[in-house]
Amino acid sequence: MRGILRDIIPGMFHRRLLLLAGGVVLLVGALAAKTIHLTTGAVHGASLGALEERLRVTTQIPTRRGSIFDRKGRLLAEDRPGWDVHVHFSVFSGDWAFDQAAAAARHAYGRAIWKGMTLAEKQVAAEPFEAKYLLQVRGMWTTLAEIAELPPEVVERREHAVVERVGKLTANASAYARRRRMERLNKDREDVSFTETYTPAAEELQTHAVLYDLTPEQLGRVYVFADRAKLEQDDWEQALAQARQAGDPPPPDTRAYGIWMSVQPRRVNKRSYPWETHTVVLDRSTLPGLLRRDRPVEMEVEGVARHVVGWMGRIQRADALWTSRPYRRQASLTDSQIAAGVQPPPAEIDLGGYQADDLIGRRGVELSMESILRGTRGRTVRERHTGQETTEPPTPGRDVTLTLDVQLQARIQALMSHDPQVGLMISRDWHSAPAKPKGTQPGDLLNGAAVVMDIDNGEVIAAVSVPGLALADLRDQSRGTFSNHRDAPYRFRPLEGIYDPGSTNKPLIAAGAITDGILAPDEKLDLTQGKLWKNSDRFRDWIWRSANGFANFGHMNAAQAITVSSNVFFGQLAQRWGVSNFGYGRVPWWLSQFGMGRRAGCGLPESAGVLIRPDKLEALPHTQPESTAAYLTIGEAGLSVTPLQVAAAHAALARGGLYIPPTLVSDASRPGPPRETWRLNLSPAARDRALRGMDRSANFKGVDGRDRGTTYLIRPQGNDERVFNCPGVHVYAKSGTAQAEPQRAVHQGGGLDGRPISKTHPHPETQATVGDTLREGNHAWVVALVRPEDAATPTHVVVVVVEYGGSGGAVAGPIVNQIIHALRTEGYLGEIPPPAPEAAARGGSARGDG
Amino acid sequence: MGDLGRQLRALLTPNFAWLALPAGLALVAVGVLAIDTVRPRQAHTQQSLNLPIALLCMLLAMMPHPRVMGRVAYPFFGISLGLLIFLLLPFVPRGIVPVINGARSWIDTPGMNFQPSEMTKVFFALSLAWYFRFRKSHRSLLGLVFPFLLTLVPVTLIMMQPDLGTALVFAPALFAVLVAAGAKLRHLFAIGGLGTLVVVANIAIILWAPANMQLLKDHQQRRVRSMIKLASGDTSDIQADAYQQYKAMTLCGAGGVWGFGEERSREVFENFHLPEAHNDMIFAVIVNRWGMLGGIGVIGLYGALVTGFLGVSATTRDPLGRLTCVGFAAMILTQVVVNVGMTLGILPITGITLPFISYGGSSLLFTFIMLGLVLNFASRPRGMMERESFEF
Incomplete structure (x- = not known):
């Protein structure tokens, strides 16, 4: 072969050239082959897809979140369009002024000289020009404050807050970059400077809001400045172009409104809560003792139904929806697909998905009905290279109606409220709080909850948690609010507070016992011993004590035992x-049938409470099944309930044994299957005796404590007064005084100032440290x-619990x-009364908060 | 003048310049159109300023006798090296030697930024040819030391700017000249093998060795890694190190067989920013606009150009012309392979222009000077030779 080649091409030089030419052919062929590979088949398709995806500009069209209404159609929450004013971050940071000054200096010195300058020289050269632009910036802030009718300090504070927030973000990003670099270089022990690792945060390139909720007039004034700036900029650019064409030096910068090019009004949807603040007029003529006044009082309530309605907040990475339903989901390839050169498909877009800065419901119905309220955003897709546009309209969120x-x-x-003008949630002399070191003292503020429910359908028409929560608390003192574990204003007590129910259990237990036949409806039990067990004083009647000369209730039937709240009677039933x-397990079984120890699915997050399981109770050692069952009957062991559960249980009793799960969201707005009801099959006599006992508890004066109803009277300042004094309304009631575990100071965030409680940092108010008793x-x-007097059966159930x-x-x-008076005033009990003094002001008395 | 007439007459008889000159002119026309797709202003400058100057210089380069060229090769090579050193002097103000993309590669002259490394390429090839024209010392291993040292000087100076892309073309040119000049292939293969081994070892180090054992700079390591990732279908780096290469490959791939055509391609590049699209990444513009056919056509034109250079080398009897043409061909081919290779994703990204096509005064000027010198040699095919050269 070699010989033949030598014969054909005798010269070595030409043979070598042929060798080189062969190399050329190989290389050129390789490049051509790769070009063919890239531009044909699947690779071409994938590239075309990727390019088209990147040439698509998607503009999102915001949706409207559904509104929230109360049972009478009053608007509680709505999305309201508004205008904010944003300013580019370069203005906050001072970069805008410096950049303008540098441009002016460049024009003044000429391009050639400017190019020859070092960075430090350029900085020095730009400095004299900077003052003019800084003045423009200051003037803009002042003008914005004037337009929004705000004190300049407020705008300045917002300005500083933006700088601080973005500064932190940038610091975090740079610290991360620095750590990464240090990890890489660690082995060489090479230090990395800040400049080398400076990583800008995206917020440095964005605009930030400084004015909120502008009126159309205010907005118009902002646009006047923005339009002037635009006109001025056009003129300036034209002058520059003319000077360039004529070969003249650039004209001096005479723009006075240039800064307004960095100001952008933006349309945003605001969540507005029209009932955030509301004024009510309270009649004080029926209040007990010294609280009673002839003149009504006008009170402003903040955060009306805030716990129920909830509020919104920006989505965080920790939120489940961030990962479970992202706006953009990028399909991940397996290792084998990557090895096979498979191109990843374009990201899937879920228009209802979540992305950074999205608002989501944080609490209450805003959270629990998020999927219904949210709606789906729309989008306009514009092909940048063809200009073609397609639009998918947004789907607004559905409205939700509450039962409130x-x-x-x-x-x-x-x-x-804790307002002394009403004063029912302030400890009083007639409250009979036990004298304990950390017990409630007269004058102390009390916490608690109230639930009002319609017995017919289980709809909750009011649910109040004390202390309440207002949007202002969340906005201005969010940290203090959420770290105040002593009063826990963030907890919605009607659904999330769990308490031993105490004697409120007794009507339910009596009904169960009579239905089971272990007690005849009018059978009297011997309570003369005053206690359940001969050898122990632990389980006794409240009247059996030395102060009363160890009195007892004698012989009583179920209704009488409920009236006086005998413990021993119900212990004997156990x-x-x-x-x-049936066994002892029947006691928790009955309570479970009344809805205790389980979530009702009321439409908001709720606690299931605690209820010992019947089989667990039966399996307890020694005499514990008996004692636990006995304490269960009087609500002191093995059971913790929410106020809502107590209300639902007594509503079931009033219905004669039909349990309807309570709800705060109207059935029409509830997703999923309808509420599941069940029958307890209570005997008519059982219901009758239980209600008779509650009736006597509220209405039977008797002679003394041995036969008087426990909710019949109170003694403010030593004077006897009826507890219930609402004319035209019949009340069946049962009290409960439940011994409670002391509230102890906890480690995490126990202090009012948000710092953890410790020996060196006790609670600022109570001086308590970890584990100390705060309340008992x-x-x-x-x-x-x-x-109503003229109705045959109860129509509403009211439950109130006051902690300690x-x-x-x-x-x-x-x-x-x-609350019964309030129900009557609002027309729930009998005919609607004549207009209250505040009725005229009612329509305009609500003040919203967006 | 009579000499010039003889030269022109010689050029009119069929010869390999007929392949090289039209290929070069076609490439520059494609280049102007491609630049016009992405940067109309630069296309105008290229067409109305850079190209006339380059064509004029090409005509001037056709005139001097090869002997004159040989005699001035060393002094001009020396001047080139002097200019390369001047670029590196720390006290030279930035107004004269601006830092562009982090490199001190240009001298700011009125009208254009002059790039001394482009000039160095031309005089390096001439000097190398002048050095080897009657020697046979390179037939021994020791005789290869001087030419390698001669290459190392400009390569080192250019690397210090730093301009890896331009520095890359010197070694292949030396290698090709040595092959043509009759150096023993076993020596060259051994050196080439060693070089390949170094490259492979470096890639292995980048991929698997710990950070403290790395030899290349951080950004060079990242480019190699991103290129390998992209070639294996991993697009995790496309917003970082693989950004430019991914975009270039996407634009090439999207062009398909026929390309997007002028209008659509212009719209695409307006909205899908490709850094250095008018310069180092111009091949992506070509494939996107004219498709696979355009891309292969341009590669074919380069093949014709290089073949034309080698053909002139084969037909001329002047030893200086023989080796100069080979050196130029190797330089141009290297530039094409590296530039097109990085655009197509088979080589890592480095700053290197596509000859005749990329925007740039110096690059176009000296490429046309190369073409002018090749035409000069082609116009003197029957030059008397004292003895046969490179026949061992």
Whole structure:
């Protein structure tokens, strides 16, 4: 071969050239082959797809979040379009002024000289020009403050807040970059300077809001400045171009409104809560003792139904929706697909998905009904290279109607406020709080909850948590609010607070016992011993004590035992169950049938409470099944409930055994299957005796404590007064005074200032440290079934619990009484009364908060 | 004048310049159109300023006798090296030697930025040819030392700017000249093998060795890694190190067989920014606008150009012309392979122009000077030779 080649091409030089030519052919062929590979087949398709994807400009069209209404169609939350004013971050940072000064200096010195300058020289050269632009910036801030009718300090504060926030973000990004670099270079022990690792945050390139909710007039004034700036800029550019064409030096910069090019008005959707603040007028003529006044009082309630309606917040990476439903989902390839050169498909877009800066419901119905309220954003897709546009319109969120009556809610919130003009949630002399070192003292502010429910359908028409929560608290003192574990204003007590129910259980237990046949409807039990067990004083009647000369209740039937709230009677019922075929487990079984220990699915996050399982109770060692069952009957062990559960249970009793799960969201707005009801098959006699007992508890004066109803009277300043004094309304009630575990200081965020409690940093108010008792005593309960005098059966149930309040009837009773008055005022009990003094002001008295 | 007439007459008889000259002119026409797609203003400058100057210089380069060219090769090579050193002097103000893309590669002259490394390429090839024209020392291993040292000087100076792309073309040119000049292939293969081994070892180090064992700079390592990732279908780096290469490959691939055509391609580049599209990434513009056929056509034109250079080398009897043409061909081919290779994703990204096509005064000027010198040699095919050269 070699010989043949030598014969054909005798010269070595030409043979070598042929070799080189061969190399040329190989290389050129390789390039051509790769070009063919890229531009044909699947690779071409994937590239074309990727290019088209990148040439598409998608503009999102915001959707409208659904509104929230109360049961009477009053608007509680809505999306309202508004205008904010944004300013580019370069103005905040001072970069805008410097860049303008540098451009002016460049024009003044000429391009050639400017190019020859070092960075430091350029900085020095730009400095004299900077003052003019800084003045423009200052003038803009002042003008913006004037337009928004705000003090300049407010705008300045916002300006500093933006700089601080973005500065932190940038610092974080740079610190991350620095760490990464250090990790890489660690082995060489090479330090990395800040300049080398400076990583700008995206916020440095964006605009930031400084004015919110501008009126059309204010907006118009901003646009006047922005338009002037635009005109001025056009003229300036034209002058520059003419000078360039003529070969003249650039004209001096005479722009006076240039800074306004960095100002952008932006249309945004605001969540508005028209009932955030509401004024109610309370009649004080029915209040107990010294609280009673002839003149009504006008009160402004903040955060009406805030716990129920909830609020919005920006989505965080920790939120489940961030990962479960992202706006953009990029398909991930397996290793084998990557190895096979498979191109990743374009990201899938979910228009209803979440992305950074999206607002989501943070609490209440805003959170629980997020999927219904949210809606789906629309989009306009413009092909940048063809200009073709396609639009998918947004789908607005669906409205949600609550079962609440917000007017009644506001009224009850006012009644249960800590305002001394009403004073029902302030400890009083007649409250009979036990004398304990950390027990409630007269004058102390009380916390608690109230629930009002329609017995017919289980709809909650008011649910109040004390202390309440207003948007202003969330905005201005969010940290203090959420770290105040002592009063826990963030907790929605009607659904999330769990308490031992105490004697409010007794009507339910009596009904169960009579239905099971272990107690005849009018059978009297011997209570003369005053206690359940001969050898122990632990389980006794409240009247059996030395102060009363160890008095006892004698012989009583179920209705009488409920009236006076005998413990021993119900302890004996537990014993009867124990020796019957049912066993002790029947007690928790009955309570479970009444809805305790389970979530009702009321439409908001709720606690299931605690209820010992029947089989667990039966399996307890020694005599514990008997004692636990006995304590269960009086609500002191093995059971913790929410106020909502107590209300639902007594509503079921009033219905004769039909359990309807309570709800705060109207059935029409609830997603999923309808509420599941069940029958307890209570005997008519059982319901009758339980209600008779509650009736006597509220209405039977008797002779003394041995036969008087526990919710019959209170003694403010030593004078006897009826607890319930609403004319035209019949009340069946049961009190509960539940011994409660002391509230102890916790480690995490125990202080009011948000710092953890410790030995060196005690609670700023109470000086408590970790584990110290903050409060102790009894939770005060009253549950009341009410009906208009002319109705045959109760129509509403009212439950009130006051934490560490003292005696149930004395503390919670007057509050329930005022709620009954409020119900009547709002027209729920009988005919609608004549217009109250505040009715005229009602329409315009609500002040919203967006 | 009579000499010039003889030269022109010689050029009119069929010869390999007929392949090189039209190929070069076609490439520059394609280049102007491609630049016009992405930067109309630069296309205008290229067409109305850079190209006339370059054509004029090409005609001037056709005139001097090869002997004159040989005699001035060393002094001009020396001047080139002097200019390369001047670029590196720390006290030279930035108004004269601006830093563009982090490199001190240009001297700011009125009208254009002059790039001394482009000039160095031309005089390096001439000097190399002048050095080897009657020697046979390079037939021994020791005789290869001087030419390698001669190459190392400009390569080192250019690397210090730093301009890796331009520095890359010197070694292949030396290699090709040595092959043509009759150096022993076993020596060259051994050196080439060693070089390949170094490249492979470097890639292995980048991929698998810990950070403290890396030899290349951080950005060079990242470019190699991103290129390998992209070639294996991993697009995780496309917003970072693989940004430019991914975009170039996407634009090439999207062009398909026939290309997008002028209007659509112009719209695409307006909205899909490709850094250095008018310069180092111009091949992506060509494939996007004229498709696979355009891309292969341009590669074919380069093939014709290089073949034309080698053909002139084969037909001329002047030893200086023989080796100069080979050196120029190797330089141009290297530039094409590296530039097109990085655009198509088979080589890592480095700053290198596509001869005749990319925007740039110096690049176009000296490429046309190369073409002018090749035409000069082609116009003197029957030059008397004292003895046969490069026949061992």
